[in-house]
Amino acid sequence: MATLRCAVRAATRASVAPRFTANVRALGFSTSSITGLSVREKEVPVTTWPAPKDGRSSIPVTPKKNSDFEVDAEENEDIYPLTKEAYSKMSPTMQKMSVHGKTIVITGGARGLGNHMARACVEAGAENLVIFDANQELGEAAVRELYEKTGLPVTFFKVDVRDEDAINAAVDRAVEMYGVPDVLVNAAGIADSNIKAEEYDSKMFRRLIDINLTGTFLMSQAVGRRMIAAGKPGSIILVASMSGSIVNYPQEQSCYNASKAGVVQFGKSIAAEWAKYGIRVNCISPGYMDTALNRVPALEAQKKIWRSLTPQNRLGAVDDLNGLCVFLASDASGFMTGSNVLIDGGYSCY
Ligand SMILES: NC(=O)c1ccc[n+]([C@@H]2O[C@H](COP(=O)([O-])OP(=O)(O)OC[C@H]3O[C@@H](n4cnc5c(N)ncnc54)[C@H](O)[C@@H]3O)[C@@H](O)[C@H]2O)c1
Numbered sequence: 196m197a198t199l200r201c202a203v204r205a206a207t208r209a210s211v212a213p214r215f216t217a218n219v220r221a222l223g224f225s226t227s228s229i230t231g232l233s234v235r236e237k238e239v240p241v242t243t244w245p246a247p248k249d250g251r252s253s254i255p256v257t258p259k260k261n262s263d264f265e266v267d268a269e270e271n272e273d274i275y276p277l278t279k280e281a282y283s284k285m286s287p288t289m290q291k292m293s294v295h296g297k298t299i300v301i302t303g304g305a306r307g308l309g310n311h312m313a314r315a316c317v318e319a320g321a322e323n324l325v326i327f328d329a330n331q332e333l334g335e336a337a338v339r340e341l342y343e344k345t346g347l348p349v350t351f352f353k354v355d356v357r358d359e360d361a362i363n364a365a366v367d368r369a370v371e372m373y374g375v376p377d378v379l380v381n382a383a384g385i386a387d388s389n390i391k392a393e394e395y396d397s398k399m400f401r402r403l404i405d406i407n408l409t410g411t412f413l414m415s416q417a418v419g420r421r422m423i424a425a426g427k428p429g430s431i432i433l434v435a436s437m438s439g440s441i442v443n444y445p446q447e448q449s450c451y452n453a454s455k456a457g458v459v460q461f462g463k464s465i466a467a468e469w470a471k472y473g474i475r476v477n478c479i480s481p482g483y484m485d486t487a488l489n490r491v492p493a494l495e496a497q498k499k500i501w502r503s504l505t506p507q508n509r510l511g512a513v514d515d516l517n518g519l520c521v522f523l524a525s526d527a528s529g530f531m532t533g534s535n536v537l538i539d540g541g542y543s544c545y
Contacts, residue, residue, distance in 0.1 A: 276345040277320035292527040295320035298373045299524065300366075302326075302356055302383035302414055305333035307486040308434065308516055309382030315517035316378075316524065317341060323348050323373040327365065327414070328383065329355040348373070356383045356410030359417075366417045375425040378524040379418040381411050382434040386488050388448040400450045407454035408461065415465060419474060428473030432523045433462045434516070435478040437539045444504065446497055455480070459535045466533035475532040477523050482539025484511040506541030 238253045282295050299316045303309035304326035313324055324347060328334040334351040341349045350372060352365035369376065384407045387399060415431055422429040438448070439455030459478050466476035483489065483501045489510070502508050516538055522528050523536075537543055 274314050274317055274341065274344040276317050276347055282320055288527075292522060292525050293320040294378065294521060294524045296322045297377040297524065298323040298325070298375075299378040299380065300325040300327065300369060300376045300418060301380040302328065302410075303434075304328055304380075304382065305330050305337045305351070307382075307488065308481065308484060308513060309380065310337055311514040311517055312380055312382060312520040313337070313341065315514070315521050316380075317345050317347055319521040319525070321347070323350075325349075325369045325373065325376070326351045327354045327356065327362075329353065356381075356414055357405050359413050362413050362417045366421060370421055375421045375427045376418055376429065377427070378430045378432070379414060380432045380434070380520060380524070381414050383410060383414075384434065384454075386448070386451050388443070388446040388451060389493065390450070391447050392449045395450060403450045404454050404457070407451070408457040411458050412461060415461075415476070419465065419469060422474055423469070423472045426472075429475070430524050430528070431462075431465070431474060431476040432520060433458050433476065433478045435459045435462070435480045435535065437480050437482045437537055437543055439478075439480060440535070440537070441543055445500055446494075462535065463533045470532055475523075475528070477528070477531055477533070478535040479516055479519055479523070480535055480537045480539070481511055481516060482537070482542040484513065484515065486513050501542075504542060504545060505539070506544055509540060511538065511540060 236256050238255050240253045241251065277293060277295065282290065282293060285293070294316055297316075297320070299313075299321045301309050301313045301316070301324070304313045304324075305328035309326075309328075313326060317324060324341065326334055326338060326349070328337075328351065331353045334353055338349040338351040341347065350369065352369070354361045354365045356362065385403060387403055390399075411433055415433070418429070419431065421427075435458040436451070436455040438452040439457075439459040442452060459480065462476050462478045465474075469476065482505060483498075489498070498510065501510065519536060519538060523531070
């Protein structure tokens with residue numbers, strides 16, 4: 196290691212091209228086309244211990260086009276629950292990153308991002324799953340599919356997140372069935388866009404705030420109260436949006452943006468208040484995602500602009516939040532609370 200560091204220092208000190216090339220050779224890099232400032236290797240030497248079975252010690256470098264990195268849009272519809280046996284064979288680090296044995300409530304779990312996060316929780320070891328959603332048909336279909344594919348107990352409550360009494364009745368019943376939840380994921384939400392602030396109908400404005408922000412409060416309060424009363428630590432995950440931190444372009448959508456900024460700040464506030472009860476609260480803030488919410492003809496032209504403003508040049512896939520959701524639900528994120536994590540393909544870099 197010390198020899199390598201000396202060699203690197205020597206290479207760095209070299210100021211003229213021939214000496215630099217000689218030192219690079221001494222380090223074992225191939226020098227096929229190191230000319231001036233341009234470095235274009237034709238192959239990359241690889242050293243692996245133990246030696247790989249195929250005996251390869253270098254890989255060819257083939258220039259790639261942007262299209263080579265496009266994500267396969269095909270969705271995997273299968274669900275693979277984490278079995279107790281598989282869990283027992285996992286390393287301590289991976290066990291901590293699972294949600295083994297946890298009871299998880301997910302709002303908006305009937306479709307879209309919420310539904311895919313529900314699937315991910317099952318694959319990560321959830322013991323019971325509860326879906327809250329306002330859409331009866333989709334909710335029924337979602338729990339039937341989850342149960343048929345996994346055998347896991349799953350319950351759907353047709354509840355509108357604006358309805359405080361219905362929420363409390365359903366949370367009480369869920370507690371009777373499965374005990375106090377370990378995790379709440381708030382994904383239910385709606386969007387309005389392309390409405391100028393000066394023309395926004397105040398009833399529509401109130402409705403959106405009621406669903407996205409007040410609904411988040413009502414669900415968090417209902418589940419949080421039961422966690423506090425039971426002295427049970429838990430994790431609350433709020434699906435906000437990058438729109439809570441940036442202003443989208445070109446569409447005008449002041450109400451949605453304000454609702455999600457409210458969700459982020461509400462999340463931080465209860466994270467601070469409830470840390471003493473062992474309840475963690477974090478936000479996931481997605482960028483543009485390819486879900487039904489955005490599959491409306493009026494947005495087609497704007498999607499091109501959205502992509503062009505996103506370094507990854509694509510919309511997020513419907514399962515792109517899954518890994519973060521499981522991580523935030525798991526004990527691996529035990530020291531994380533009050534965070535707002537962007538998943539936006541780099542949109543907010545610009
Ligand atoms: N799709 C995106 O580009 C995007 C980007 C950032 C944030 N988000 C947020 O992610 C969340 C999920 O979005 P999605 O794209 O999966 O949307 P979606 O419309 O596909 O799914 C939303 C789900 O929430 C349910 N829902 C809506 N209103 C409800 C209510 N009042 N009570 C209970 N359930 C209700 C719907 O029935 C549906 O099942 C939303 O909060 C949304 O604001 C989405």
